[in-house]
Amino acid sequence: MGKITVIGLGPGSLLDMTPRARQAIESAEVVAGYTTYIKLIESLLGGKEIIGTGMMQEIDRCRMAVEMAMSGKNTVVVSSGDSGVYGMAGLVLELLLQQPEAERPEFDVIAGISAVNAAAAVLGAPLMHDFAVISLSNLLTSWELIKKRVEMAAAGDFVIALYNPKSHKRVQNIEEVREIALRYRKPSTPVGIVTGASRDAETKVISTLQDFTKEEINMFSLVIIGNSRTYVREGYMITPRGYENKEEGL
Numbered sequence: 058m059g060k061i062t063v064i065g066l067g068p069g070s071l072l073d074m075t076p077r078a079r080q081a082i083e084s085a086e087v088v089a090g091y092t093t094y095i096k097l098i099e100s101l102l103g104g105k106e107i108i109g110t111g112m113m114q115e116i117d118r119c120r121m122a123v124e125m126a127m128s129g130k131n132t133v134v135v136s137s138g139d140s141g142v143y144g145m146a147g148l149v150l151e152l153l154l155q156q157p158e159a160e161r162p163e164f165d166v167i168a169g170i171s172a173v174n175a176a177a178a179v180l181g182a183p184l185m186h187d188f189a190v191i192s193l194s195n196l197l198t199s200w201e202l203i204k205k206r207v208e209m210a211a212a213g214d215f216v217i218a219l220y221n222p223k224s225h226k227r228v229q230n231i232e233e234v235r236e237i238a239l240r241y242r243k244p245s246t247p248v249g250i251v252t253g254a255s256r257d258a259e260t261k262v263i264s265t266l267q268d269f270t271k272e273e274i275n276m277f278s279l280v281i282i283g284n285s286r287t288y289v290r291e292g293y294m295i296t297p298r299g300y301e302n303k304e305e306g307l
Contacts (some may be wrong), residue, residue, distance in 0.1 A: 059162045061126035061153065063146045065139040065169020069097060069256035073175065078167045089122035090135035090145075091115075091231075098135065099185055113196075119148045126162035139171040143192055143220055176251035178278035179261050180304045181293030183249055183281045188216035193223070193230045201231065208235050211241040216287065216296055219280040231280075235270050238282055242266055249272060249282040249294045263294055 062081050079189035082088060082101050089108035108125070110118040119134060123267060126132040136144030146166050153164055166271040178186045189210035195203060206264050217238070223231045238246070244267035252275065253259045262272050274280065 058160075059126040059129045059148065060131050060165070061122060061162050062133045062167060063140045063144070063149050064133050064135050064167045065141070065144060065171070066094060066097060066135050066137050067170040068138055068172050068175035068254045071098070071100070073170050073255050074098075075167065075249050078169060081165075081167055082135070084131065085133040086130045087122065087125045087132040088135060089118050089125075089132065091118075091137075094135050094137050095250075097137070103139065115145065117147060118153075119145055119152055123149065123152050123156070123162075127156065127160060132162075136169070137172070139169045140166060141168070142171045142173075142190070145205045153171045163175065170255075172220065172254055172279050173281075175254035176218075176249070176281060179254055180249040180263065180281060181295055183247075183283060183287060183294040183296050184216055184218070185296045185298040186216065186284065186286075188218055189213075190220065192220040193227070193234065194221035195227070195230070203230075204233065204237060206241075207237050211238045214241070214284045214301045216284045217282040219282070221276060222278055223274045224279045231270055231274060235266065238266055242282075242285060246285070247287050247289045248292050249281040249283075250278055251281075252278040254279060263289055263292070 064078045064081055082098060085105060087106045088102055092111060095109045108121050108273040122132050122134045134145050134149055140146040151259055153161055173190055191206050193203060244265060246266040248264050248266055248269035250262045250272055264272055283296060
């Protein structure tokens with residue numbers, strides 16, 4: 058029996074991939090992933106069998122990977138960021154658990170640096186207190202439910218990190234999120250936008266809740282909306298943890 062490992066590649070740069078993830082890819086016989094992510098690791102794929110599919114073909118891709126592992130091959134399924142954060146870990150595990158227990162290959166998950174962590178590092182320290190991570194993609198989740206989650210997070214004064222904030226077809230969702238957040242937060246609340254975190258074309262913008270949707274935002278962007286105490290100083294976005302309550306001057 059083979060083995061199937063689900064790997065988080067990190068946000069994009071090979072330098073941000075963990076040694077454990079790299080070792081698993083190098084030792085694999087089969088590598089499965091979205092074609093865009095496969096291209097990020099081309100230098101590690103020599104002599105391996107590749108299962109590369111496009112967007113919206115996740116089920117087929119993961120099913121083929123499970124079949125490869127069940128046939129006895131050491132197989133890895135790659136996701137960007139962390140495979141357990143909007144990645145393939147859940148789908149692979151669900152498909153695997155449908156198989157008879159005696160026929161299941163060994164299963165493992167290797168964590169990766171999520172885009173929210175990479176973006177936060179670029180911005181400074183915006184996630185130093187409680188935060189919520191919400192995807193604005195309504196392909197698999199209803200928009201009404203997403204809006205409810207945004208409202209609950211805004212009402213609870215969580216820092217809010219937004220994945221999949223805007224696409225060519227989905228341009229209004231981010232505007233609705235802004236309107237919801239403005240019911241609970243000041244227009245001057247800092248909002249950070251990082252596009253292509255840790256990749257060659259990385260960009261960073263710090264705006265406000267009032268104006269952030271005027272900036273360039275796309276599917277490679279990660280948007281972080283500050284809470285009531287988040288502030289900006291010298292180009293850094295900071296959410297205090299509360300240490301100032303213990304020592305004056307912070």
